[in-house]
Amino acid sequence: MGCPVCGGKQVGKVGVNQYYCWNCFIEYNERNEVFEVAEDGTLMAIEPEVFSDPITQATV
Ligand SMILES: [Zn+2]
Known part of the structure; x- marks a missing residue:
């Protein structure tokens, strides 16, 4: 499961x-x-509208 924001795999379990x-x-x-x-x-908590960043969408 990657990061829901950037979709990256540079994640660690905390x-x-x-x-x-x-x-x-x-x-x-x-x-x-x-x-x-x-x-x-x-x-x-970060609000969902943060995810509407164009840079984030471009990586999907
Ligand atoms: Zn991320």
């Missing part, structure tokens, strides 16, 4: 059903819920 993308610097889970990781380690 927890149960939770993964980290080294390309996007985000975490995501198997429900494709995406979280940005703050400097203090806090996870902040």
Whole structure:
């Protein structure tokens, strides 16, 4: 399962059903819920409209 944002395979497992993308610097889970990781380690949910970035679409 690649990153739901960039589709990349540079991901690592960080927890149960939770993964980290080294390309996007985000975490995501198997429900494709995406979280940005703050400097203090806090996870902040990213809204789906972020995915409408043209660069992201171009990689699909
Ligand atoms: Zn990614």
